Amino acid sequence: xxxxxxxxxxxxxxxxxxxxxxxxxxxxxxxxxxxxxxxxxxxxxxxxxxxxxxxxxxxxxxxxxxxxxxxxxxxxxxxxxxxxxxxxxxxxxxxxxxxxxxxxxxxxxxxxxxxxxxxxxxxxxxxxxxxxxxxxxxxxxxxxxxxxxxxxxxxxxxxxxxxxxxxxxxxxxxxxxxxxxxxxxxxxxxxxxxxxxxxxxxxxxxxxxxxxxxxxxxxxxxxxxxxxxxxxxxxxxxxxxxxxxxxxxxxxxxxxxxxxxxxxxxxxxxxxxxxxxxxxxxxxxxxxxxxxxxxxxxxxxxxxxxxxxxxxxxxxxxxxxxxxxxxxxxxxxxxxxxxxxxxxxxxxxxxxxxxxxxxxxxxxxxxxxxxxxxxxxxxxxxxxxxxxxxxxxxxxxxxxxxxxxxxxxxxxxxxxxxxxxxxxxxxxxxxxxxxxxxxxxxxxxxxxxxxxxxxxxxxxxxxxxxxxxxxxxxxxxxxxxxxxxxxxxxxxxxxxxxxxxxxxxxxxxxxxxxxxxxxxxxxxxxxxxxxxxxxxxxxxxxxxxxxxxxxxxxxxxxxxxxxxx
RNA sequence: CUCCCGGUAGCUCAGCUGGAUAGAGCAUCUGCCUUCUAAGCAGAGGGUCGCAGGUUCGAAUCCUGCCCGGGAGGCCA
Numbered sequence: 314x315x316x317x318x319x320x321x322x323x324x325x326x327x328x329x330x331x332x333x334x335x336x337x338x339x340x341x342x343x344x345x346x347x348x349x350x351x352x353x354x355x356x357x358x359x360x361x362x363x364x365x366x367x368x369x370x371x372x373x374x375x376x377x378x379x380x381x382x383x384x385x386x387x388x389x390x391x392x393x394x395x396x397x398x399x400x401x402x403x404x405x406x407x408x409x410x411x412x413x414x415x416x417x418x419x420x421x422x423x424x425x426x427x428x429x430x431x432x433x434x435x436x437x438x439x440x441x442x443x444x445x446x447x448x449x450x451x452x453x454x455x456x457x458x459x460x461x462x463x464x465x466x467x468x469x470x471x472x473x474x475x476x477x478x479x480x481x482x483x484x485x486x487x488x489x490x491x492x493x494x495x496x497x498x499x500x501x502x503x504x505x506x507x508x509x510x511x512x513x514x515x516x517x518x519x520x521x522x523x524x525x526x527x528x529x530x531x532x533x534x535x536x537x538x539x540x541x542x543x544x545x546x547x548x549x550x551x552x553x554x555x556x557x558x559x560x561x562x563x564x565x566x567x568x569x570x571x572x573x574x575x576x577x578x579x580x581x582x583x584x585x586x587x588x589x590x591x592x593x594x595x596x597x598x599x600x601x602x603x604x605x606x607x608x609x610x611x612x613x614x615x616x617x618x619x620x621x622x623x624x625x626x627x628x629x630x631x632x633x634x635x636x637x638x639x640x641x642x643x644x645x646x647x648x649x650x651x652x653x654x655x656x657x658x659x660x661x662x663x664x665x666x667x668x669x670x671x672x673x674x675x676x677x678x679x680x681x682x683x684x685x686x687x688x689x690x691x692x693x694x695x696x697x698x699x700x701x702x703x704x705x706x707x708x709x710x711x712x713x714x715x716x717x718x719x720x721x722x723x724x725x726x727x728x729x730x731x732x733x734x735x736x737x738x739x740x741x742x743x744x745x746x747x748x749x750x751x752x753x754x755x756x757x758x759x760x761x762x763x764x765x766x767x768x769x770x771x772x773x774x775x776x777x778x779x780x781x782x783x784x785x786x787x788x789x790x791x792x793x794x795x796x797x798x799x800x801x802x803x804x805x806x807x808x809x810x811x812x813x814x815x816x817x818x819x820x821x822x823x824x825x826x827x828x829x830x831x832x833x834x835x836x837x838x839x840x841x842x843x844x845x846x847x848x849x850x851x852x853x854x855x856x857x858x859x860x861x862x863x864x865x866x867x868x869x870x871x872x873x874x875x876x877x878x
Numbered sequence: 879c880u881c882c883c884g885g886u887a888g889c890u891c892a893g894c895u896g897g898a899u900a901g902a903g904c905a906u907c908u909g910c911c912u913u914c915u916a917a918g919c920a921g922a923g924g925g926u927c928g929c930a931g932g933u934u935c936g937a938a939u940c941c942u943g944c945c946c947g948g949g950a951g952g953c954c955a
Contacts (some may be wrong), residue, residue, distance in 0.1 A: 338895095343897095356936080389898075390897085390898045391898070391936075393897075435955065476954070476955080477954075477955090610953090611899050611953055614955095626952090628953085630953060631953080640955095661948095661950080663950080664882050664883085665950050665951055666950090666955095690883060690948085691948080731892095732892095733891095735882090736883080739890070744904085749915095749918090750904090753903075756903095756918090763915060767915095769914095770915095785948065802882075815895095823892060827902080830902090834919065834920085836914080837918065837920080
């Protein structure tokens with residue numbers, strides 16, 4: 314419909330102004346009294362024609378052949394052309410939704426094979442609330458991508474090697490000593506927390522006394538991670554197995570937390586596999602020769618050739634490849650797996666990392682326009698009106714599982730998703746715990762449950778409704794609030810398309826909230842199970858459309874949609 | 879110092895690919911349950927859209943500068 318109006322307007326504007334080449338818009342006005350669609354065409358033309366926009370607008374209207382679906386056209390305000398459509402054309406989508414048909418709502422002329430990588434938190438500790446936000450967001454975006462007909466692989470990249478992994482192994486090693494008999498001070502850079510103690514216990518079960526220090530006093534010789542690792546790697550040949558076990562257990566816990574949070578990955582990609590297959594070396598060799606230089610014993614990538622702030626180290630002077638080196642290999646691998654859209658969801662603290670990764674992709678001769686990064690801002694928690702202190706350093710971060718336990722999965726997901734990604738989230742635990750209107754999740758779920766309950770009421774009264782036939786009764790809905798809901802229902806596809814185009818889901822959250830609000834209002838003002846049977850049927854069809862939209866939307870967000878509350 | 883994000887009602891936030899009187903929830907006040915779920919509804923008040931310029935018929939929205947808050951600038955990941 315919008316497109317049809319656009320075409321006609323374009324044609325008319327050529328007639329009155331042959332050199333016409335301007336962009337004009339057809340949009341939905343905020344104010345319903347301004348029509349169903351409005352165009353700024355006359356305002357744009359006014360400049361070129363040096364005439365009053367109102368005069369031009371009237372001229373355009375006069376040339377407008379009557380169009381079957383349009384009930385009225387008017388000029389308003391500074392020269393807007395407002396289109397009022399016939400009520401009937403709004404009924405199609407409502408019918409369709411009430412019958413549960415949500416096919417092909419998102420327009421995508423070019424379906425792709427997408428690799429969506431998100432969370433990818435280090436397996437050196439549990440998932441905390443910040444990761445939770447990425448997890449909720451990534452899983453919802455994945456659903457949107459699928460909805461648009463793309464093939465999507467969701468992937469978690471595991472940093473299971475390098476210094477951090479060894480530090481985890483070391484932390485567990487030292488905590489094992491406590492079980493063996495003596496508590497040893499952890500050096501700076503080690504991991505703390507109950508989970509390390511748990512890992513130590515499991516490791517002792519697995520390895521028994523294999524990692525016991527012969528002489529606890531030796532501890533006084535070492536005070537840094539490097540010193541400790543030097544000693545351990547020399548004297549305990551199986552230390553890498555301890556590290557591996559720790560990482561594996563940690564990954565499993567992460568997996569469990571994520572599954573509980575309704576986030577499931579298709580692939581778990583281990584960084585270490587890149588090394589086993591020599592993919593890191595291969596990748597580095599594939600970089601353009603003059604993008605690499607040696608300096609101070611290290612090998613550097615000249616990312617400044619591609620606009621990065623400074624060059625980056627690939628191989629350190631101790632011959633260890635950096636994280637960046639494996640990341641180059643990892644991204645090369647993503648391209649080689651045949652994806653034509655590669656999306657990374659990263660915490661905003663990684664934004665400085667983007668230029669170098671893009672640079673490396675270009676240096677590999679790959680198309681960096683297929684690659685994009687979605688940045689997510691941080692999460693802070695508020696409880697009892699006060700900020701909850703969190704710092705990774707002291708290990709005082711709040712785990713995702715802890716938050717879920719407090720406020721539930723639905724609330725947690727919703728409040729992560731209802732905020733635009735570039736806005737930091739202040740998560741109000743007390744609000745999220747509430748079970749009334751303050752909490753939008755319950756409000757939306759309640760609307761859905763109410764509609765389900767209406768239908769139960771129908772069967773209680775032995776009323777059967779022929780759904781297919783009843784959809785034609787929608788024309789009986791003539792009240793303002795009913796027409797307003799029908800119009801609002803018609804904007805659902807636009808909301809989804811907007812979300813898809815912009816990699817956002819918060820507009821969907823707001824839409825569902827508003828739709829619920831309209832329903833609650835409707836419910837309070839009208840008797841839905843009316844004495845007038847035709848009216849009753851029509852209202853049930855309308856309510857069902859709302860119910861199914863809520864279900865459809867909450868499914869995308871992976872939020873439960875109970876039938877009774 | 880450089881880069882990124884935010885600054886909109888008392889609070890938490892939408893709106894930002896320029897459009898008509900700047901929206902919602904909470905909080906504050908006033909009403910509504912013998913009637914389909916009150917986990918709900920109706921109504922009221924509440925704003926220099928951080929500041930200053932600029933572009934334009936039109937700016938919360940685009941551009942420049944500045945101020946405030948958060949984050950990033952490792953041969954860590």
